[in-house]
Amino acid sequence: MTAALRRWSVVSRLGELPGPMRLIVLGQLAFNLGFYLVLPFFAVHLGRDLGLSGAAIGLLLGLRTFSQQGLFALGGALADRYGTKQVAVTGFVVRIAGFVLLALADGLPLLVLGTVAVGFAAALFSPAVEAELARRAADSPLPRAEVFAMFAVCGQIGVVVGPVLGSALLAVDFAVTTLTAAAVFVVVLVTFVVVMPREPGAHAGDPVFAGWRDVVRDRTFLAFAAAYSTWLLSYNQLYLLLPVELTRVDAIGALGVMFVLSALMVILAQLPWADVARRAGVDRALPGGFVVLAVAFGLTGLLTLAPPLDGWWRVAPAVGFVVLLTLGQMTVVPLAQDAVGRLAGERRLGTYFGVLATAGGVVVLLGGIGLGALVDPALPPALPWLATAVLPALSALALLVLTRRTPALTTEGTPA
Numbered sequence: 118m119t120a121a122l123r124r125w126s127v128v129s130r131l132g133e134l135p136g137p138m139r140l141i142v143l144g145q146l147a148f149n150l151g152f153y154l155v156l157p158f159f160a161v162h163l164g165r166d167l168g169l170s171g172a173a174i175g176l177l178l179g180l181r182t183f184s185q186q187g188l189f190a191l192g193g194a195l196a197d198r199y200g201t202k203q204v205a206v207t208g209f210v211v212r213i214a215g216f217v218l219l220a221l222a223d224g225l226p227l228l229v230l231g232t233v234a235v236g237f238a239a240a241l242f243s244p245a246v247e248a249e250l251a252r253r254a255a256d257s258p259l260p261r262a263e264v265f266a267m268f269a270v271c272g273q274i275g276v277v278v279g280p281v282l283g284s285a286l287l288a289v290d291f292a293v294t295t296l297t298a299a300a301v302f303v304v305v306l307v308t309f310v311v312v313m314p315r316e317p318g319a320h321a322g323d324p325v326f327a328g329w330r331d332v333v334r335d336r337t338f339l340a341f342a343a344a345y346s347t348w349l350l351s352y353n354q355l356y357l358l359l360p361v362e363l364t365r366v367d368a369i370g371a372l373g374v375m376f377v378l379s380a381l382m383v384i385l386a387q388l389p390w391a392d393v394a395r396r397a398g399v400d401r402a403l404p405g406g407f408v409v410l411a412v413a414f415g416l417t418g419l420l421t422l423a424p425p426l427d428g429w430w431r432v433a434p435a436v437g438f439v440v441l442l443t444l445g446q447m448t449v450v451p452l453a454q455d456a457v458g459r460l461a462g463e464r465r466l467g468t469y470f471g472v473l474a475t476a477g478g479v480v481v482l483l484g485g486i487g488l489g490a491l492v493d494p495a496l497p498p499a500l501p502w503l504a505t506a507v508l509p510a511l512s513a514l515a516l517l518v519l520t521r522r523t524p525a526l527t528t529e530g531t532p533a
Contacts, residue, residue: 130267130388133259140312141250142268144305148242149275151301154283154294155216155235162291163228173225177232184236186478190329193244193471197328201249201467202313208241209306216299220292244474248466251458262455266391269450273383276376328468337523338460338469342476344407344515345453347508349477350484351410352446355379357485358414358501359435361492362421366431375439382443390444391451399452400520400527406448407513411506413441418502445509459525484508 131139163169163177196204215234222228250268254261286294332338355376363369394402420434454470461469491501520526 130259130263134257134264134267135253137313138250138253138257138264140308141246141253142264142271144246144309145268146271146275147301147305148239149272150279150282151212151216151275151298151305152239153276153279154286154298154301155219157280158283158287158291158294159219166291167223167228169225177228180229181232181236182478182482184233185239186481187475188237188240189244189474189478190468190471192240192242193248193467193469193474194326194328195241196245196248196467196471197465198324200316201245202309202315204245204467205242205249205313206306206309208238208243208245209302209309211241212238213299213302213306216295216302220295220299240471244467244471247454247470251454251466251470252463254455255458255463260395260455261458262391262395262451263388265451265454266387266447268454269447270384270387273380273387277380277384328465329472331465332468332472335460337519338457338472340515340519341453341456341460341526342473344512344519345449345473346477346480347407347484347512348410348446348449348453350480351414351442351505351509353481353485354414354488354505355439355442357488357492358417358505359438361498361501362417362435362438363432365421365498366425366435368432368435371432371435375435378436379439379443382440383447387447387451390447394448394452398527399456400517402448403452403456403520403526404513404517406445406452407509407516409441409448410445410509411513413438413445414502414506414509416441418499418506421498421502456526460523 131142134142160174160178163174164171169177192204192208211234215231215236215238218227218231218234222231247268250264251261254264257264282297283294286297359375360369360372363372363375394406397405417434417438420437425431426433453473457469457473458466488501488505491504
């Protein structure tokens with residue numbers, strides 16, 4: 118038992134990573150800690166403290182999403198050209214500036230600048246550090262899928278701790294919250310400058326966007342990215358369909374508990390579950406994970422056809438949805454992040470990771486509009502759930518075919 122606990126302890130496993138990889142994994146905790154100090158309370162601040170209209174709040178939230186997710190492909194290309202450390206550090210500086218602007222802003226112009234800066238910063242550092250982690254993990258003593266599982270665990274710790282600290286700081290002032298978030302990134306910035314080796318970009322001699330030509334010609338990867346993108350759309354239903362379901366059963370107060378449940382599942386079970394999925398093989402586990410996502414939506418949709426149960430049983434469909442969604446997440450994300458490097462031939466990893474994230478962002482934007490239109494009191498409550506279930510089911514089918522036709526995605530291609 119002690120040996121098993123030690124094997125699946127994030128702390129003990131971190132000790133097995135080389136210094137730069139350990140920095141990136143722990144950095145993910147700090148990224149999310151700083152970000153989630155602010156994000157859950159941003160809309161409240163805009164409406165309550167600054168008196169902005171719902172349209173203005175929606176504009177700012179949309180700008181933040183677009184400037185982050187929509188520009189990942191650009192950030193990844195810059196990392197390939199100029200190097201991980203240089204691009205990531207630039208991203209940290211931009212995010213610090215963005216948080217400072219949000220702390221000072223009392224009108225729309227500064228709010229727009231600060232919001233775009235906060236989003237664009239992630240478009241710079243996220244694909245850079247993910248690509249660097251994939252590159253270094255390919256030669257590490259641990260399987261790359263397990264390294265990305267540790268990356269996910271540390272990120273979820275930040276997701277849990279950030280809002281708790283943010284709620285305490287918000288009692289003082291929103292500016293204090295944002296400046297504290299900026300201070301977190303100052304610490305990350307200094308640590309990266311000191312610890313992360315400065316190396317030229319893997320494709321320093323090429324034009325910045327040369328990698329995009331490679332990706333556009335890589336039909337296998339584009340098919341993989343399209344199939345995988347339904348994962349991000351599925352995950353975003355924690356913010357759309359889950360609140361709708363909890364409102365239906367008059368239990369919206371349980372929303373925070375659902376997020377904590379999901380985060381704790383990742384923190385406590387991601388490492389052993391990633392090992393189970395890896396040993397099962399990408400060709401089985403990756404399509405299987407999307408089947409689990411489809412079941413999460415399909416089952417919840419069917420349960421909405423029945424009247425709500427009494428007492429705490431009325432939240433049972435929501436709990437079941439969160440558990441299945443998170444189980445699907447824990448299955449597909451580490452395996453897919455490992456697969457990106459192999460599909461890319463271990464080249465232009467920044468561009469490949471960036472395009473993967475941008476594809477997800479586009480699907481979330483378009484799918485969110487379509488699903489939002491189905492969330493209508495005049496329509497059956499099961500409709501958006503069942504419609505969403507179709508998308509990961511199609512992804513499962515596509516990945517089943519793709520993994521069996523692509524040597525890089527076969528069971529034998531998975532690092533031991």
